[in-house]
Amino acid sequence: MKRLLMLVIIAGLACGSIWLAQHNKVETTVGPKTLFEAVAVGQNELTRLPMSVTRLSDAEEIEIGDGLASRYAAYFSSSESSARAEQTKMEDYLAIVGRNVSARARRKLPYKFHYIPDANFINAFALPGGHVFIGKGLILLMDSEDELAAVLGHEVEHVDHYHCAERVQLEARLRHVPLSGLIELPVMLFQAGYTKDQEFEADSDGERLAVWAGYSAQGAVHMFEAFEKMERGDVHPAKNPQQEVSRVALQSFSEYFRSHPRAADRIRNIQDLISRENWPAKEERDLQLIPARTVIKND
Numbered sequence: 001m002k003r004l005l006m007l008v009i010i011a012g013l014a015c016g017s018i019w020l021a022q023h024n025k026v027e028t029t030v031g032p033k034t035l036f037e038a039v040a041v042g043q044n045e046l047t048r049l050p051m052s053v054t055r056l057s058d059a060e061e062i063e064i065g066d067g068l069a070s071r072y073a074a075y076f077s078s079s080e081s082s083a084r085a086e087q088t089k090m091e092d093y094l095a096i097v098g099r100n101v102s103a104r105a106r107r108k109l110p111y112k113f114h115y116i117p118d119a120n121f122i123n124a125f126a127l128p129g130g131h132v133f134i135g136k137g138l139i140l141l142m143d144s145e146d147e148l149a150a151v152l153g154h155e156v157e158h159v160d161h162y163h164c165a166e167r168v169q170l171e172a173r174l175r176h177v178p179l180s181g182l183i184e185l186p187v188m189l190f191q192a193g194y195t196k197d198q199e200f201e202a203d204s205d206g207e208r209l210a211v212w213a214g215y216s217a218q219g220a221v222h223m224f225e226a227f228e229k230m231e232r233g234d235v236h237p238a239k240n241p242q243q244e245v246s247r248v249a250l251q252s253f254s255e256y257f258r259s260h261p262r263a264a265d266r267i268r269n270i271q272d273l274i275s276r277e278n279w280p281a282k283e284e285r286d287l288q289l290i291p292a293r294t295v296i297k298n299d
Contacts, residue, residue: 055162055165055169056128056165056168056169056179058107058109058129060179061109061128061129061165062109062110062128062129062130063129064128064129064168064179064180064182064183065127065128065129065130065131065164066129066131067183068127068128068131068182068183068185068190069112069114069127069129069131069133071183071184072114072127072133072187073114075187076114076116076117076118076121076133078117078118082292083117084117086115086117086136086291086292087115087117089289090115090117090136090139090289090291091113091114091115093288093289094113094114094115094134094148094152095112095113097113097145097148097149097152098111098113098132098152098156099111100149100213100214101149101152101153101156101209101210101213101215102130102152102153102156102209103213104208104209104212104213105156105157105159105160105209106160107159107160109129109130109159110129110130111130111131111132111156111159112130112131112132113132113134113152114131114132114133114134115133115134115136116133116134116135116136117136117291118135118136118137119136119137119140119291119293120135120137121135121136121137121138122135122137122138122141123135123137123138123191124138124151124152124154124155125155125187125190125191126155126156126158126159126163126164126190127159127164127190128159128164128165128167128168129159129164130156130159132152132155132156132159134151134152134155136291138151139287139290139291140290140291140293141223141226142223142226142287143222143284143287144216144219144222144284144285144286144287145215145219145284145285145286145287145288146210146215146216146218146219146222146284146285147219147220147222147223147284148219148287149209149210149213149215149219150206150207150210150215150219150220150223151206151223152206152210153205153206153207153208153209153210153213154202154203154206154207154220155202155206156206156209157201157202157205157206157209158194158198158202160205161198161201161202161205163194163198163202164190167189167190167194168182168185171185171189193260193261196261199260199261199266200261200266200269203220203266203269203270204269204270204273206220207220207270207273208273208277211277211279215282215284215285216281216282216283216284216285217270217273217274217277217279217282218281218282218284219284220270221267221270221271221274222284224263224266224267224270225263225267227263227266228263228264228267231262231263
């Protein structure tokens with residue numbers, strides 16, 4: 001009886017932390033760590049909250065996603081000409097790889113791929129309706145286009161499985177606002193992870209998209225191996241100020257690990273999938289475009 005009472009209390013505290021974080025104004029002083037922790041508790045410790053509302057139509061989802069994407073793209077943009085030039089080239093490249101991967105998705109949405117020209121941004125996230133953002137810092141960790149395809153496939157599957165759409169619907173319910181009022185949602189809500197089951201689902205189905213598009217199944221494995229090194233803090237001492245900035249970015253990436261499954265578990269999940277599907281070994285292809293290894297601060 002005492003154990004049951006303790007579980008009820010813990011669940012109540014977790015729900016309370018989520019409610020408090022999500023009922024603050026969008027542009028409040030609540031920091032990224034607080035928001036990541038609240039979402040992490042809600043997504044990884046509690047089961048998915050049932051949706052009692054009708055699922056969004058594709059048209060509604062696209063409209064909401066377009067509004068959010070426009071706002072976030074402006075936020076992440078840089079006034080530096082070198083950053084803008086890099087962004088244009090990288091987004092052209094992402095569109096090629098992304099279209100190839102997303103063409104195999106179940107939902108035929110107008111997927112669009114955005115590049116964040118900031119080496120300190122080591123993450124990727126998706127929005128309702130098909131927008132996918134990926135940071136320069138994450139691409140700099142990659143050694144192959146196959147890894148890029150796996151990441152883009154993962155994010156496409158968060159859209160394909162309605163994970164993003166369910167998140168905005170839940171926000172609408174919690175904030176008591178119409179869906180049209182969700183354009184001010186903080187980007188952290190989409191950078192944070194989903195439930196453990198949803199993350200594994202996006203890993204597996206995203207890997208299928210990449211393999212069906214002709215990429216090596218080892219791309220995802222190698223990407224998660226890079227994550228595993230960062231989880232262990234397996235980074236070399238900084239030799240110059242530029243590398244020190246990168247170390248700061250990796251330390252901030254610890255919030256990503258709080259809201260996502262352990263890299264080792266994700267590696268095993270993908271390796272089990274490769275074994276079940278009997279996918280043959282395939283040589284990975286080099287990245288066709290590599291961002292400049294400089295840190296450009298956004299305005």
